[in-house]
Each structure stands twice: as C-alpha cells, then as structure tokens.
Amino acid sequence: MRHLHPALWAYVALLSLFLLAPIIVVIVAGFTAGDFIMFPPSGFSLKWFEKVLRDPDFIRPLWNSLRLGVAATLVSTLLAVPAAIALIRGALPGRRAIETFLLAPLTVPTIILAVGLLFFAARIGLTSSFAALLAGHVVITVPYMLRTVLGVYAGMNREVEEAAQVLGARPWQVTWLVTLPEIRPGVIAGAIFSFLMSFDEVAVALLLTNSDTTTLPVSILSYLVYNYDPAVAAISTIQIAIVVVALVLLERLFGVKNLMFASR
C-alpha cells in the first residue's frame, strides 16, 4: 500500500465505496429509531432487531435458508468431488463434454432453471417440498463446487498419487489419504461458494417454496412488497452478519484467503 500511486489510491477508495455503500446503508438503517428506512437514520435503537428476532415470519425463513444452504452444500460436495476426481483421473470418453454439461447450470439464467424445475417437480409430485428446493439448489451449487475442485486437482502434482501407489497404497487409500487432503482447499472454497449461492438465491426459491419452506430472501422480498420499514434492513444485517461470521471462522480454520486465490 505504501507504494501505491495517489491516483490509484483514489481509485481503490472509490471502488470500495461503490461496492460497500449499499451494504453500509442497509446496516446503518437497521439501527434506526425511526419507523422508515432512512439514511442517515434518525437516532439509534435496536428495536427493529428485536421485532425481527421475535417475528416467526422472519425467523422461520432464516432457519430454512440456513438448513437449505448447509444441505445443498453437503449434497453438492458429495456429488461434485467424486465427479471432479473421475474427470481428472479417468480417460473417460467425452471428458470435455461431461465437464461442460456439469458446468452448464452456470450459464442458464436461474429463473429459467426455476421454471423448468417447477414443472419437473410438479410432474414427479415433488411440489413445494424441501426436497424439490434442495434439488434445485444443488443444480445451482454443483458447478461452483466442481469448478474449484477441478481447478485445484488439475494443478496438483499427480506424481504424489503415484508415489503413494508405489509405497503400497490401494486405490481407495490413495484417494482417501492423499488425493482428498490435497484437494481440500478446493473443496472448502467450493463449499463457501455453494453456501453463499444457496443462501441468497431467490428465483428458484420463489417458485418452489410454500409457506413452510420459505427462505429468507423470499420472505424479505414479499415483505418489501407491502412494507417499507427498517425490519428489512435489520434482517438483512443479520443475514450479512451470518455470512461474515462464517467467512471469518473459515479464514481462521483454513485460511480462506489462500483458498479463494488457489481456485481458478
């Protein structure tokens, strides 16, 4: 930072402001004493947080979103990690095609995906259940997991696996004792992306949830249709806090900074 040119400094500051300003406005607005979302807020109070935390219409969706995010991350890990290993290791016919197919959901607008999932779920009788929602989010999160794991695994020195084989490791031992520990940074980075994608996903959730499975983004959206009070700012602040706490914890445990840059 010391050697940064003043103009570059100004640019970085401006860009940071541009990225952070909306978040700051929301957070600050949540602590208002007034009855409307205002910036700067009129006075300081925690009353909107109190209201939100007592309101089952927010708390149940928050809980739903957390459960959904964790479940989608777990399922996509179980699906994408073996797929990535197979794609890199195997001389599979049509390897590139399979990879492209598995990454394809990235290129489809989620609302299109949501409409497709809605019809499909209705057709097989899964309407509005948690399972349908989970399936939808797994489709969205798998490509993120797959990408980060493929990136890390492709950059790995494969002679390490061969060395394990020569030393007497059976194929499953090579995977369990060498490959998985080696690609762990990719799995963790992929899990973070997956959770974040699921946690604030709107389009699929909007079409596939019912009153029992409503997720937080959906409930915020529907609340906003009729209300303009700082409760929305408060619940958003809680949502941001959950994400930040999760990232800080992971940073402490695994060094997320390195993980994010290790994945391509």
Next chain:
Amino acid sequence: MNMGSSEGVGGGVRNANVEIRRLRRSFGAVDALKGVDLTIATGEFVALLGPSGCGKTTLLRCIAGLVTPTGGEILIDGQPITGVPVHKRDLGMVFQSYALFPHMDVGQNIGFGLKMRGVRGAEAGRRVEEALGLVQMAGYERRYPAQLSGGQQQRFALARALVTGPKALLLDEPFGALDAKLRESMQVELRRLQRRLGVTTIFVTHDQQEALSMADRVAVMRAGTIEQCDEPSRIYDEPLTPFVAEFIGQANRFEGRLADGRDGRAVVVIGEREDPLPARNNPACRAGDRIIAMVRPERIRIGERGLEPSAVVRGRIVDKVFVGEKITIYLETSAGTVAAAIANPGRGPGAHFKVGDVIDVTWAADDFVIFPGLPP
C-alpha cells in the same frame, strides 16, 4: 502382513533381479517401447540413458506398474509381475518432482509405506529414524516438505523409497532439479548408499556424465530400443553404434569407405583424401563398404606420433576454445573439420598454438572406430 518387521532397512533390503523380455508399449500410434530386453542382476545399478522421448521413463514406469505394457513381460526374481498391481509390487521409487506428500510431515511421509504394510508404533518410529539416518537427515521428522530445500526433499524421497526394504529401487531423473554442485554430492552419496545396501537399482537419466559415473552398467536407449547395454568404459570406448558414440561424450565423425579390413585392423579412406588412414576394424563392415568413422577429441594428439599405427592428418587451426582443464582446437583438414581436445598446458609446450597455424595431429588406429555407413 508378511512384509513384517524383520525386513526393511534394518533387516537388509530384499534384493531381487529384474528381467525384462520383449517389452512393448505404444501410446496411440507412437511406439514408446519396441521390444526391450534387459536383465538386471541382484544388487546391480543400471542406468537407463537416452535423449528425451527415447522410452527410458516409460520403461521405468512399466517396471513400477504405473504404465501397462502393450506386450512382453517383466519378471522380478523370476516371478512375472506384469499383472500385479502397483501397490503389491513392493518396489521403491524416487520421482523427478520428489512427490513428497505436502500435507504430511517428514516422519509421516517416510512412515507412509510402513503404515501401508501394517508396521506401526515404536517399530515404525525406529525404522523411520533409521531411514533418516541413512540419508543423514536425523531429527527432521516434524518438518513439512514446503519448509525444505530441494536437496533435502531429495534425501527424504530416497529415505521414503528405501524404508520399506523394496525389492528394487527405481529412480526417475532424481537429480534433475538440483544445481551442479549439489547434484554431484548427491550422486556420490546415492552410489555409496546403493553399494552399502546392495539394492538393485534402476536409474533413469539423460545426463551421460551421471550415468557413466554412477552405474555398473549403462543402457543407452534410442527411439524405444536399447542400443547398447554395457559397463561405462565399454560404452565410451567401444560404442556399438554411431548413435552411442555421438550421444556419449564428443566424437569427430567422418564419412568414407573401407579400403581393407582384417584381423582387427582396418584401412579407411575418408572423403577426398588420397592416403588411407588406419582404424580399428568392425566385423560388420566389408571392404568397399561406405562407413562412418569416429574418433574422440581427447584421443587426438598434436605433433607427437607414437609407435602404434596411427592416423596423421595435417590441418590449419581455425578456432581455439578455452574450456578450463582443457583446450579444444578446431582444425580444417582434408578430412573435414577435426576437434582436438588437449590438456591445458599452462605455459608448457603447446601453449603457443594460435589460429592460422598449420600443424599435424595424430590418433592411434585403436581409437578410430568404424561403423557401417548408409548404403550408397
């Protein structure tokens, strides 16, 4: 586990001989190995030497089981192992990249092979310690590979390969990434260790100096075949093919015709020269045939002429290159350009040669080897 505790470094390496029969391997349309035969005796140190793409690494990986041959057989102690999976072959291997497990410390790295064999606890600890002692790296158990220099990683990779007491040790260009000085000391150390343990060793390298100085026998490979497998001195002094002669060391190469050849003596006519030169005969050449003749630069002497039959050629010095311990003089002669390497004379005789001088150079007939040339 029958690969129990009495074996390994402490109980001695389980030496085995390795036999390769008509081994073939193709990658698509490319034949990496075209029917290789090679027998390696128990405790022998054999270097596979050749330019990149000659198949030496493929051959080593076939022995390890990392590459499946298209045809032929590999036997260890007389047992065919072609169908045996990698993890059951009980070999040790050192990779070019060292391939240490980055997420394990040195102790865990070296102990990995023991763990796979069910050796645990105090016994495993003792053998890891012993293996570290072998490579003179005791006390490094808790370090991680990323904290180590290339030379240190090299030693740990070697210790990891030896700790299980493998039937044979396979090394794939293990010193390729080290600087010249370190490389040399590791070569000496590996050779000493190999002799001490008596472990059958197959060593892949593209560095002829390394192969010649370390191996009991050198197998020179080219385009998927072994051109010659012999002791280093024979590889150097009695090459069987022009490729071996030119790949190992330097050689002056001439094209000409065999005028006469009998009883180990040959007379050859080089290029447009009228007077024939004496050479060592090659039974593969017949009088009148086109031949390739070669002599090594350091076998060429200036001025002096010994008693044995020698070739004498007059030429003009066109270049003089100072190498250090020797000086290479390039001469323009009637046979073509000749490079002569002479020991650096300091201020002694021979120091005065300069570009433009016309001098006589000579080499013994025995140092002038011939091979069948291309048909006319």
